[in-house]
Amino acid sequence: MANPNNPLFRRHVVATPFDRLKQACATEWRMYCEHEFVKQLGAGTLAMESFQHYLKQDYLFLIHFGRAWGLAVYKSRDIGQLRQSLDSLKAIIDIELDLHVEFCGEWGISETELAELSESRATLAYTRYVLETGNRGDILDLHVALAPCIVGYAEIGSWLTEQRYTKRLGNPYGKWMDMYTSREFQQAAQAEVDWINTQMEDISEARFHELARIFSEATRLEADFWQMGLMKED
Amino acid sequence: MANPNNPLFRRHVVATPFDRLKQACATEWRMYCEHEFVKQLGAGTLAMESFQHYLKQDYLFLIHFGRAWGLAVYKSRDIGQLRQSLDSLKAIIDIELDLHVEFCGEWGISETELAELSESRATLAYTRYVLETGNRGDILDLHVALAPCIVGYAEIGSWLTEQRYTKRLGNPYGKWMDMYTSREFQQAAQAEVDWINTQMEDISEARFHELARIFSEATRLEADFWQMGLMKED
Amino acid sequence: MANPNNPLFRRHVVATPFDRLKQACATEWRMYCEHEFVKQLGAGTLAMESFQHYLKQDYLFLIHFGRAWGLAVYKSRDIGQLRQSLDSLKAIIDIELDLHVEFCGEWGISETELAELSESRATLAYTRYVLETGNRGDILDLHVALAPCIVGYAEIGSWLTEQRYTKRLGNPYGKWMDMYTSREFQQAAQAEVDWINTQMEDISEARFHELARIFSEATRLEADFWQMGLMKED
Amino acid sequence: MANPNNPLFRRHVVATPFDRLKQACATEWRMYCEHEFVKQLGAGTLAMESFQHYLKQDYLFLIHFGRAWGLAVYKSRDIGQLRQSLDSLKAIIDIELDLHVEFCGEWGISETELAELSESRATLAYTRYVLETGNRGDILDLHVALAPCIVGYAEIGSWLTEQRYTKRLGNPYGKWMDMYTSREFQQAAQAEVDWINTQMEDISEARFHELARIFSEATRLEADFWQMGLMKED
Numbered sequence: 001m002a003n004p005n006n007p008l009f010r011r012h013v014v015a016t017p018f019d020r021l022k023q024a025c026a027t028e029w030r031m032y033c034e035h036e037f038v039k040q041l042g043a044g045t046l047a048m049e050s051f052q053h054y055l056k057q058d059y060l061f062l063i064h065f066g067r068a069w070g071l072a073v074y075k076s077r078d079i080g081q082l083r084q085s086l087d088s089l090k091a092i093i094d095i096e097l098d099l100h101v102e103f104c105g106e107w108g109i110s111e112t113e114l115a116e117l118s119e120s121r122a123t124l125a126y127t128r129y130v131l132e133t134g135n136r137g138d139i140l141d142l143h144v145a146l147a148p149c150i151v152g153y154a155e156i157g158s159w160l161t162e163q164r165y166t167k168r169l170g171n172p173y174g175k176w177m178d179m180y181t182s183r184e185f186q187q188a189a190q191a192e193v194d195w196i197n198t199q200m201e202d203i204s205e206a207r208f209h210e211l212a213r214i215f216s217e218a219t220r221l222e223a224d225f226w227q228m229g230l231m232k233e234d
Numbered sequence: 235m236a237n238p239n240n241p242l243f244r245r246h247v248v249a250t251p252f253d254r255l256k257q258a259c260a261t262e263w264r265m266y267c268e269h270e271f272v273k274q275l276g277a278g279t280l281a282m283e284s285f286q287h288y289l290k291q292d293y294l295f296l297i298h299f300g301r302a303w304g305l306a307v308y309k310s311r312d313i314g315q316l317r318q319s320l321d322s323l324k325a326i327i328d329i330e331l332d333l334h335v336e337f338c339g340e341w342g343i344s345e346t347e348l349a350e351l352s353e354s355r356a357t358l359a360y361t362r363y364v365l366e367t368g369n370r371g372d373i374l375d376l377h378v379a380l381a382p383c384i385v386g387y388a389e390i391g392s393w394l395t396e397q398r399y400t401k402r403l404g405n406p407y408g409k410w411m412d413m414y415t416s417r418e419f420q421q422a423a424q425a426e427v428d429w430i431n432t433q434m435e436d437i438s439e440a441r442f443h444e445l446a447r448i449f450s451e452a453t454r455l456e457a458d459f460w461q462m463g464l465m466k467e468d
Numbered sequence: 469m470a471n472p473n474n475p476l477f478r479r480h481v482v483a484t485p486f487d488r489l490k491q492a493c494a495t496e497w498r499m500y501c502e503h504e505f506v507k508q509l510g511a512g513t514l515a516m517e518s519f520q521h522y523l524k525q526d527y528l529f530l531i532h533f534g535r536a537w538g539l540a541v542y543k544s545r546d547i548g549q550l551r552q553s554l555d556s557l558k559a560i561i562d563i564e565l566d567l568h569v570e571f572c573g574e575w576g577i578s579e580t581e582l583a584e585l586s587e588s589r590a591t592l593a594y595t596r597y598v599l600e601t602g603n604r605g606d607i608l609d610l611h612v613a614l615a616p617c618i619v620g621y622a623e624i625g626s627w628l629t630e631q632r633y634t635k636r637l638g639n640p641y642g643k644w645m646d647m648y649t650s651r652e653f654q655q656a657a658q659a660e661v662d663w664i665n666t667q668m669e670d671i672s673e674a675r676f677h678e679l680a681r682i683f684s685e686a687t688r689l690e691a692d693f694w695q696m697g698l699m700k701e702d
Numbered sequence: 703m704a705n706p707n708n709p710l711f712r713r714h715v716v717a718t719p720f721d722r723l724k725q726a727c728a729t730e731w732r733m734y735c736e737h738e739f740v741k742q743l744g745a746g747t748l749a750m751e752s753f754q755h756y757l758k759q760d761y762l763f764l765i766h767f768g769r770a771w772g773l774a775v776y777k778s779r780d781i782g783q784l785r786q787s788l789d790s791l792k793a794i795i796d797i798e799l800d801l802h803v804e805f806c807g808e809w810g811i812s813e814t815e816l817a818e819l820s821e822s823r824a825t826l827a828y829t830r831y832v833l834e835t836g837n838r839g840d841i842l843d844l845h846v847a848l849a850p851c852i853v854g855y856a857e858i859g860s861w862l863t864e865q866r867y868t869k870r871l872g873n874p875y876g877k878w879m880d881m882y883t884s885r886e887f888q889q890a891a892q893a894e895v896d897w898i899n900t901q902m903e904d905i906s907e908a909r910f911h912e913l914a915r916i917f918s919e920a921t922r923l924e925a926d927f928w929q930m931g932l933m934k935e936d
Contacts, residue, residue: 063313070316073304073323074365075604077678079297082304086327089307093320121926124919125827128834131308135837136543138606204670210545217826224823309838311912355692358685359593362600369603370777372840438904444779451592458589531781538775538784541791542833547765550772554795557775561788599776 017200018151018193020208021144025216032148032219033156037226042160044171046230048107051173054229055104057123059114061225062100064127066093068134068146075139084195085139091188103175122228126221133214140199144211147196148219154189157181251434252385252427254442255378259450266382266453267390271460276394278405280464282341285407288463289338291357293348295459296334298361300327302368302380309373318429319373325422337409356462360455367448374433378445381430382453388423391415485668486619486661488676489612493684500616500687501624505694510628512639514698516575519641522697523572525591527582529693530568532595534561536602536614543607552663553607559656571643590696594689601682608667612679615664616687622657625649719902720853720895722910723846727918734850734921735858739928744862746873748932750809753875756931757806759825761816763927764802766829768795770836770848777841786897787841793890805877824930828923835916842901846913849898850921856891859883 015023022029037054040046069089076082101111119127134142157180160166168174179185200211227233249257256263271288274280303323310316335345353361368376391414394400402408413419434445461467483491490497505522508514537557544550569579587595602610625648628634636642647653668679695701717725724731739756742748771791778784803813821829836844859882862868870876881887902913929935 063316066316066320067308067310070304070307070310070319070323074301074308076301076304077604082297082300083327085304086300086323089304089320090324093317119919121823121827121923124831124923125823128830129826132830132834132837135603135834136545136606138604138609141606202672202674206670217821221823221826311838353685355589355593355689358597358689359589362596363592366596366600366603369600369837370779370840372838372843375840436906436908440904451587455589455592531784534784534788535776535778538772538778538787538791541772542769542776544769544772550765550768551795553772554768554791557772557788558792561785 016193016197017203017208018147018197021147021196021212021215024212025219028216028219028223029148029152032223032226033152033159035223035226035230037230038156038160039163039165040230041173041176042163042166042171044167044173046173048172050230050232052107052109053232054226055100055107056109056114056117057120057225057228059097059100059104060117060119060123061127062092062097064123064131065146065149066097068127068130068142071131071134072139072142075134075142077139081139118234120228120234122221122224122233126218126225129218129221133218137210137214140196141211141214143192143196143199144214145218147192147215148222150192151189152219152222153180154186157185250427250431251437251442252381252431255381255430255446255449258446259453262450262453262457263382263386266457266460267386267393269457269460269464271464272390272394273397273399274464275407275410276397276400276405278401278407280407282406284464284466286341286343287466288460289334289341290343290348290351291354291459291462293331293334293338294351294353294357295361296326296331298357298365299380299383300331302361302364302376305365305368306373306376309368309376311373315373352468354462354468356455356458356467360452360459363452363455367452371444371448374430375445375448377426377430377433378448379452381426381449382456384426385423386453386456387414388420391419484661484665485671485676486615486665489615489664489680489683492680493687496684496687496691497616497620500691500694501620501627503691503694503698505698506624506628507631507633508698509641509644510631510634510639512635512641514641516640518698518700520575520577521700522694523568523575524577524582524585525588525693525696527565527568527572528585528587528591529595530560530565532591532599533614533617534565536595536598536610539599539602540607540610543602543610545607549607586702588696588702590689590692590701594686594693597686597689601686605678605682608664609679609682611660611664611667612682613686615660615683616690618660619657620687620690621648622654625653718895718899719905719910720849720899723849723898723914723917726914727921730918730921730925731850731854734925734928735854735861737925737928737932739932740858740862741865741867742932743875743878744865744868744873746869746875748875750874752932752934754809754811755934756928757802757809758811758816758819759822759927759930761799761802761806762819762821762825763829764794764799766825766833767848767851768799770829770832770844773833773836774841774844777836777844779841783841820936822930822936824923824926824935828920828927831920831923835920839912839916842898843913843916845894845898845901846916847920849894849917850924852894853891854921854924855882856888859887 037046037050041051066089069085069092072085073082073089076085101114104114105111130142130145133145157177160177161181166177171177200208203211271280271284275285300323303319303326306319307316307323310319335348338348339345364376364379367379391411394411395415400411405411434442437445505514505518509519534557537553537560540553541550541557544553569582572582573579598610598613601613625645628645629649634645639645668676671679739748739752743753768791771787771794774787775784775791778787803816806816807813832844832847835847859879862879863883868879873879902910905913
């Protein structure tokens with residue numbers, strides 16, 4: 001990526017509000033997107049048990065993610081926002097959740113097992129942080145808390161394809177990478193970035209700082225989610 | 235309907251929790267279901283302007299009704315409740331809202347006009363009461379606040395078909411009545427009654443009284459909605 | 469009032485954000501502040517039964533007003549906002565509510581009667597609108613929904629003292645007017661205006677329009693509250 | 703502990719609902735109340751840095767704890783619940799928070815340092831879990847999520863006084879223990895237990911299981927809070 005501090009670069013490109021969110025927590029963002037779990041997954045060396053542990057907790061995560069989009073429907077200020085939130089909700093609950101259950105099956109995790117899981121601390125922490133932030137603030141606070149997940153996974157997918165060590169053939173996690181590098185997922189992530197950029201246009205600096213803090217905390221909790229998978233933490 | 239106070243009847247049939255909710259506000263329930271607006275609609279004598287006014291406000295109502303089902307998705311305690319809430323949400327926003335816009339078109343109300351409407355007091359009062367009740371309490375409080383709408387419209391549809399004065403042929407409001415006497419709508423209303431009955435099983439008397447108060451207040455606000463239509467009130 | 473579009477005027481005075489909220493619903497604001505109930509109260513000609521009806525519903529209103537400040541405590545983004553919200557909450561519940569009960573006693577309304585009241589439609593509509601608006605949006609949305617009450621009563625108090633028809637001596641409603649023209653109340657209202665002005669600094673036009681709509685709807689529901697008192701409506 | 707299934711025992715003592723909550727997560731409850739942090743604190747051997755880390759995060763915890771009581775004010779179903787919630791809110795924000803700041807000062811932690819702290823993961827996890835549980839459910843869900851903190855600290859205080867290894871004289875943490883063994887704190891905790899017992903009277907088994915799960919998860923997150931202090935975790 002071009003160095004945004006390069007004066008030649010800055011003459012032509014203005015940082016979007018979303019870029020500024022990432023820049024405000026650049027270290028946390030990199031620690032999340034380039035987490036050891038991600039690297040080992042790209043290299044195909046991640047322990048199967050870590051991936052399975054992650055998959056199970058991600059099932060529980062998806063349910064709360066669905067609840068978060070339900071909250072976005074409620075928080076909508078007009079029918080346009082409502083329909084957009086509903087589209088995300090349907091994508092999660094009607095499509096992604098079923099795909100996830102199927103994918104878990106391929107990794108030897110049965111639906112019965114999924115139904116009886118306990119939430120790990122990292123799952124509790126991240127999901128409740130997002131939901132509570134949405135309740136405390138408005139629909140934009142909620143979106144910003146959700147963004148590290150949606151946008152981060154898209155960046156991680158792209159980033160992995162550029163790494164030399166990423167194993168393309170015979171990687172047991174190839175299907176997972178395909179999912180997040182798919183055109184649908186990349187477009188959905190871009191749509192989210194666009195929406196946030198529109199909503200953040202002309203906001204005050206005080207408001208920007210509130211949102212930057214949310215983005216940073218959510219990013220950190222996402223990194224913890226990788227760590228939980230890697231270490232198979234409860 | 236058989237008289238539930240008839241001892242012969244009561245020997246065989248035990249009132250369900252939902253029956254008890256209606257009995258606890260029998261007067262309000264009848265004033266809502268047998269409101270003058272309903273009777274004139276059945277007889278085909280309702281002023282067209284009243285029906286149009288009602289249709290417009292009902293459009294705004296549906297949007298908040300959708301928000302309420304989004305709130306139910308958020309409030310769900312498990313994936314079963316979440317999926318059920320999402321089904322209701324989709325029924326409102328993906329199906330009923332479009333049908334309503336089309337139906338409004340048949341009555342000379344354009345989409346532009348719908349997009350620019352102001353909410354009448356009765357719409358504000360009922361919709362915010364439902365949403366606030368759901369926020370204050372849990373998902374059962376929310377359902378009980380929504381029930382007078384769902385179940386009431388089904389009862390009104392059935393009740394009208396039994397009235398001597400109801401005009402079946404050439405009634406300008408025939409299509410409206412058909413909608414709420416349809417098998418789909420009747421089944422959806424019954425499913426709602428069943429769900430509430432299951433949730434209210436074995437609750438304490440204190441809890442019953444909380445819910446009965448919500449049901450009664452929501453019923454009264456629904457009757458006000460008819461009155462608003464009848465009198466074309468802002 | 470000086471014409472704010474007069475260039476001579478504008479050279480000296482810039483409209484604050486709060487001024488702009490009032491200007492955006494100037495008609496509704498006047499219909500609320502100069503409502504017939506208010507005028508008759510000032511003139512001392514208001515029917516005692518209307519005032520008593522208002523006092524009873526205002527008791528129920530105060531409880532929900534207290535709940536709204538509890539919500540503001542929850543919604544606070546920092547300890548400063550939290551302490552400020554708590555101060556308002558204590559002012560309502562620890563002081564104003566007791567004074568109100570005492571005042572009701574002077575008008576022949578017993579505590580027992582207050583404890584058994586039903587909420588009128590206008591009370592339900594306004595209180596639930598405020599609370600729901602606060603839940604949907606953030607703490608600023610909540611404050612803007614509360615402002616017509618706090619700031620309006622202060623303006624009404626001042627305005628009445630300037631009207632020729634206002635009866636100062638022997639007015640049965642003199643004590644009520646004294647309460648809202650008191651220095652404490654006037655200062656509390658000004659503090660609320662100042663806080664809102666600070667929060668609205670540098671907000672986008674889109675955000676202003678959201679807030680202006682809330683302010684306008686809440687103002688209208690406050691006017692309905694006077695009307696409910698005047699007409700002794702359920 | 704006596705076996706509650708022993709018929710001789712049961713003849714005399716009936717488990718209260720709150721006892722049943724603790725019994726349903728007996729292991730988690732003991733791991734929280736008898737955590738290594740607690741034992742070292744009682745023995746006076748806890749590293750000063752661990753205690754200081756705990757004190758700092760507890761400052762942030764108290765602010766969210768205050769927010770939780772604000773939410774309880776909002777969620778109240780009547781003026782009695784509202785006043786009780788407000789009393790707890792005032793105890794936290796008007797009294798305990800100031801004492802905590804003073805106490806931090808005695809341990810060399812300045813107000814400036816407190817104002818600039820970042821929340822550790824354990825603080826984020828527990829506080830947001832409590833607040834989100836309160837938003838999803840009703841006021842009883844919220845109280846049950848708060849109970850491990852209030853009741854647990856009282857039990858920990860009492861339990862420590864009974865341990866042989868507890869150092870009474872010259873223990874640097876003596877003042878902390880005094881606080882939670884004080885009559886005021888013990889009575890406040892008992893009042894919370896009594897309130898929960900009253901609210902849980904006659905609830906259904908399904909409702910009990912919902913609440914038991916909340917109590918268990920909150921207890922586990924409280925134990926994590928000790929662990930965070932012990933290990934000085936971010």
